[in-house]
Structures are given as C-alpha cells and as structure tokens.
Amino acid sequence: MTAPELMAEPVVVPPVPRRGIPGMRLFSLTAGIQRVTLIAGLALIGLFVIVALFAPLIAPYEFAQISDHGVDFVRQQAPSAQHWFGTSVRGEDVFSRVIYGARTALIVIAISLVLSLFVGVPLGLVSGYVGRWVDRVLVLFMDAMYAFPTLLLAIVVSIVVAGGNSSSFGGVLSASVAITVIYVPQYFRVVRNATVAVKTEPYVDAARVTGAPIGRILFRHIFPNVTQSLPVIITLNGSEAILTLAALGFLGYGIEPTQAAEWGYDLNKALSDVSDGIWWTGIFPGVAIVLVVLGMTMVGESLNEVLNPLLRTRRAASGGNDSAGDADD
Numbered sequence: 001m002t003a004p005e006l007m008a009e010p011v012v013v014p015p016v017p018r019r020g021i022p023g024m025r026l027f028s029l030t031a032g033i034q035r036v037t038l039i040a041g042l043a044l045i046g047l048f049v050i051v052a053l054f055a056p057l058i059a060p061y062e063f064a065q066i067s068d069h070g071v072d073f074v075r076q077q078a079p080s081a082q083h084w085f086g087t088s089v090r091g092e093d094v095f096s097r098v099i100y101g102a103r104t105a106l107i108v109i110a111i112s113l114v115l116s117l118f119v120g121v122p123l124g125l126v127s128g129y130v131g132r133w134v135d136r137v138l139v140l141f142m143d144a145m146y147a148f149p150t151l152l153l154a155i156v157v158s159i160v161v162a163g164g165n166s167s168s169f170g171g172v173l174s175a176s177v178a179i180t181v182i183y184v185p186q187y188f189r190v191v192r193n194a195t196v197a198v199k200t201e202p203y204v205d206a207a208r209v210t211g212a213p214i215g216r217i218l219f220r221h222i223f224p225n226v227t228q229s230l231p232v233i234i235t236l237n238g239s240e241a242i243l244t245l246a247a248l249g250f251l252g253y254g255i256e257p258t259q260a261a262e263w264g265y266d267l268n269k270a271l272s273d274v275s276d277g278i279w280w281t282g283i284f285p286g287v288a289i290v291l292v293v294l295g296m297t298m299v300g301e302s303l304n305e306v307l308n309p310l311l312r313t314r315r316a317a318s319g320g321n322d323s324a325g326d327a328d329d
Helices: 003-007 024-028 035-053 094-130 132-148 150-162 168-198 202-209 216-227 230-248 263-275 281-306 309-328
Strands: none
Touching: 035 094, 035 132, 094 132, 094 168, 094 216, 094 230, 094 263, 094 281, 132 168, 150 230, 168 216, 168 230, 168 309, 216 263, 230 263, 230 281, 263 281
C-alpha cells in the first residue's frame, strides 16, 4: 500500500483519550501476524537509527578513507578480516560507506519529512477551512505538482537547489528539498479532505461562535482530529524517501563520494564490477536499502491496520460473522 491509496476516503474519527505509555495502546491493538510485522519493522528501523547515530563509533574507517597508516587499501578487495565488506573500485572500505550511508539517509529523511509536515499540514488546514478561491487555487496547484512524475520532479528540484554544488550540505539540502516538494501535496490532500469533513462539527461551530481566532480553531480544535492517518503516511513516505534518495544518487544527482556516503551512488559505481564477478561493492548497499525500506513499510502497514477505522470495522464485522457462524453450528 502506498500513501496515495490512503487518501481515497478520508475518515474522521473522534479523538480517543490517551492513557498510559504513548504507543502502548496501539501495540495492544495488534495481534498475531500483525504484531509480529510491527515488531520486526520497529526492530529494523531501530537498528537503522542506531547505526546512523553511532556511525563514527561503528565504522572502522572514514567513508572516504583509502589508506591506513600510509598504506593504501587494495582496490576491489574481497571481504576479509580487515575489510568485512571488501573495498570499492576507489579503495574505500565498503562496510564503512554502508554505515555512514545510513547517517546520510537518516538526515535526508528527517529534514524532508519535517519540511513536508510544516508546509503541507498548515496549507491543508487553511484550504479546507477557508474554502472559496483559496481552496480552489491551492488544490489546483497541489494537483499539478502531484501529477508531475515524482522522480523527474525530484531531479529538477535537485538541480535547481544544488546549483552544481555537490558538497555534503548542498547535496543533502537538494535531496531533502526535492523529496519535500514531492510529499507536500500528499499531506495537503489528506489534511484538507479531513478538514472539510470536520469544520462543520458542533465543537468547531461552538469555537467559531465564541469568537475564537482562526488560528486557534485550526490548531486547537481541528488539527488534533485530522491527523489520524499522518503516522501511516510518514512511515510510508520515509521508505519512499529512501528510494528517491537512492535514485538521485544512482542517476548522478546525489552527493560526491568524498563529501558523504550515499547508497545510491555506490550502487551506480558498482555496476561495472558485476561483469567482473565483484559482487560485494553492490550487494551490501542494496541490502541496506532493502532492509530500511522493508522496516518502514512493515510499520506503515501495521499502523494502517490499527488506525484505519474502515479496516477495524471490517475486521470486527468479520469476527462477528465468524462467531455467529460458530454459534449456529
């Protein structure tokens, strides 16, 4: 399931009082394979975050280091005790680049998701609540952005933002902004559709009658009741952000290898090694991408089954029918 599929039928759910440890109630709502999937996904994400945060302590070498104590590393060396994942065509330690690549990915994901939320959510609230020409203009603009091919849009934005600068800061910033531009319309559409359904509720009318300012109405009364789907979209967008970042690096619009480690760029440079039987330069960055994307997707799917009221209703109805059938037997 992808984020766009979650936008088809926005459903507003009354807020549920929060008790106990945050997140434990969601965990208690899972069972069976769903709980196993959630735990496995959280474990993969937790491993990814830990590796990213402690990359300098875990990696034996710097991501662009090609020598140690004045002795150059052997290029394209197979995995060994000195280089667990082997070395690249430039002589870099593949294990170190995979570890540092997790840090680059985490930074890009964090920046892009935060920017997407800070831009898409307020615009969705304003558009859904104000309506009229403001809503028409914003919806038209967001639909135009959403209809644009995502990867092509990311490439164009990356070129414009980076301006030929492939430094660590410039590369991370361009990739983050490119991914942000892709995901802002998704958050906008989800929040806007939910706001349209919520703004006629009695508690919103009561706040409006008492003379509450628009800002208070939007963020105090409407915002808490239109964000049920955001955790699901955030996790799914996180996995898509990893793939977009890897695609940008693979196509040569990422970060220079001397500035930061990036899995997509390493995959691109490993293409020429495949025909020579050198498998380790490409398989380890590829496995890292797969594991992170898998973890985020598993968490997103599990959260969707818990938070989506349509799925909960269907499961409850299915369970009731099964119980009735057993009673008839």
